[in-house]
Amino acid sequence: MNVMLPGSLSEALDTLASDGAAIPIAGGTDLLVHWPVHVEAHERTYVDLSRLDPLKPLGWTADELMLGGLTTYWDVIRDERAREELPLLVDAARQVGAIQIQARGTWAGNIVNASPAADGVPVLMAYDAVVVLESRRGREEVPLDRFYSGYKQMKRRPDQLVVGIRVPRRRYSYQVFEKVGARRAQAIAKVGLAITRSGAGWRVVAASVAPTIRRCPAVERLLETGTPIASPEALLPAIAQDVAPIDDIRSSAQYRTRVMARVLYHDLRDFWGKPG
Numbered sequence: 001m002n003v004m005l006p007g008s009l010s011e012a013l014d015t016l017a018s019d020g021a022a023i024p025i026a027g028g029t030d031l032l033v034h035w036p037v038h039v040e041a042h043e044r045t046y047v048d049l050s051r052l053d054p055l056k057p058l059g060w061t062a063d064e065l066m067l068g069g070l071t072t073y074w075d076v077i078r079d080e081r082a083r084e085e086l087p088l089l090v091d092a093a094r095q096v097g098a099i100q101i102q103a104r105g106t107w108a109g110n111i112v113n114a115s116p117a118a119d120g121v122p123v124l125m126a127y128d129a130v131v132v133l134e135s136r137r138g139r140e141e142v143p144l145d146r147f148y149s150g151y152k153q154m155k156r157r158p159d160q161l162v163v164g165i166r167v168p169r170r171r172y173s174y175q176v177f178e179k180v181g182a183r184r185a186q187a188i189a190k191v192g193l194a195i196t197r198s199g200a201g202w203r204v205v206a207a208s209v210a211p212t213i214r215r216c217p218a219v220e221r222l223l224e225t226g227t228p229i230a231s232p233e234a235l236l237p238a239i240a241q242d243v244a245p246i247d248d249i250r251s252s253a254q255y256r257t258r259v260m261a262r263v264l265y266h267d268l269r270d271f272w273g274k275p276g
Contacts, residue, residue: 002045009054009134012161015047017136020158022047026070027104029097030113055163058082067165073102073120085169088123088194091177095119097186108162111144114152114212117189121213122205123177124165126194131156132164141166151211170198174271178263182250190251191259195267197223202276204264209243209256216242219264226275232258232265239264 006012016022022045025031055069060081073093076082083090096102096119110120111131129144133156142155174197181187192207202223204216218238229235245256
């Protein structure tokens, strides 16, 4: 195992540019989960970002919250303004593993791990977050809902580093995060949902029901147009357009689809039939 320890962002970007196979690590929580069984990972080169202090803080402006590339879940949990304005970030952060994981794991790491069952990504996507990437070629920004192209595939080149996540500040009339798992704490989501309503419209984002975290435009259209929905089953055609669940060791496709329909229906029953 070869570990590089850059002392600056510039040095880190040089390392990634010179070694296309190098893997950036921050909290390391996703890496260590599979470490005992992924023996081939022991021979890789890792770029330890822990000394890049400018990427650690979160910051507020008049228009947005900027999460640094090394901002942890715990940083957000402790932030009073986040609890008031963007409570879904705190709700999701509190359900990511145990406190030890929350203290080390980063929002950027949750994004680039690209798990379809991630807890942090759905709420960021429901808030219209933008991923800020940097390399020796310059800086690029990608809306999070366009960041994934397939399972574990994303719009990040090997020489790019996530240096920030921009979250716009808006007034929300509705916000909810739901996670259905085998238990409440330290569980992987069987179905996850993040839903927001603001001046920008409805956002409905689903986890664990497709190869990637996915926005649900068909369900969003139902909410925007005020289409009457009389039962969870009435949502199934729209859900079928938006997601593609599978059978796996944690659950079945049928279970995921029906649970998603029931959670959506009951969370939003006050809005079905009322134009957005």
